[in-house]
Amino acid sequence: MSDSTYSSLPAINHLAAQQLWEEYLAAFDGAERPREYTAECFGDSPELADELLHAVSHGAKRATSSLEIEYAQFDEPLPEVGRYWMICDGRGQPQLITRVSSVEKRSFYDVDADFAAAEGEGDLSLEYWRREHEAFWRRTQGSMGNEWSPSDTDKPGHKVIMERFEVCWPLKFAH
Numbered sequence: 001m002s003d004s005t006y007s008s009l010p011a012i013n014h015l016a017a018q019q020l021w022e023e024y025l026a027a028f029d030g031a032e033r034p035r036e037y038t039a040e041c042f043g044d045s046p047e048l049a050d051e052l053l054h055a056v057s058h059g060a061k062r063a064t065s066s067l068e069i070e071y072a073q074f075d076e077p078l079p080e081v082g083r084y085w086m087i088c089d090g091r092g093q094p095q096l097i098t099r100v101s102s103v104e105k106r107s108f109y110d111v112d113a114d115f116a117a118a119e120g121e122g123d124l125s126l127e128y129w130r131r132e133h134e135a136f137w138r139r140t141q142g143s144m145g146n147e148w149s150p151s152d153t154d155k156p157g158h159k160v161i162m163e164r165f166e167v168c169w170p171l172k173f174a175h
Helices: 014-027 046-057 068-073 113-118 126-143 150-154
Strands: 037-041 063-067 084-088 094-106 160-169
Touching: 014 037, 014 084, 014 094, 014 160, 037 046, 046 084, 046 094, 063 068, 063 113, 063 126, 068 160, 113 126
Parallel strands: 037 084
Antiparallel strands: 063 160, 084 094, 094 160
């Protein structure tokens, strides 16, 4: 979602994002220039953004999930393999550049334990993933005046978007 998706998150520092992007491109001089990037924070609060950024930078988190309906609500394109995503901290400062390596759509109840573990959160269990993501999506959809439940993801256009990614930059985090 864009930097204005959840009002409790700060605005993204787009100048710093552009500088980090140029640093990344310069490191691969002569290589094919990647496509555009998106700069965003994880979560819906500065604290959650920092917690999840830490999980990515320390190698625990290599996947994320979102609701397909959110992309329609915010008039944004769905994630696609090969897109670059700059992860920002809870102050809106860009920290890491990632590249989407796979995208799947599933019902909430069809998300498996392997994907839950790849999200790198809590005790890495599917039970934790379900509990925390249900609470998160009820909260974020509720903040927009929408009721949400896991069974909503059984409907077309309402699936869970499951993204896996790799860290590209800075190289010290690309494990």
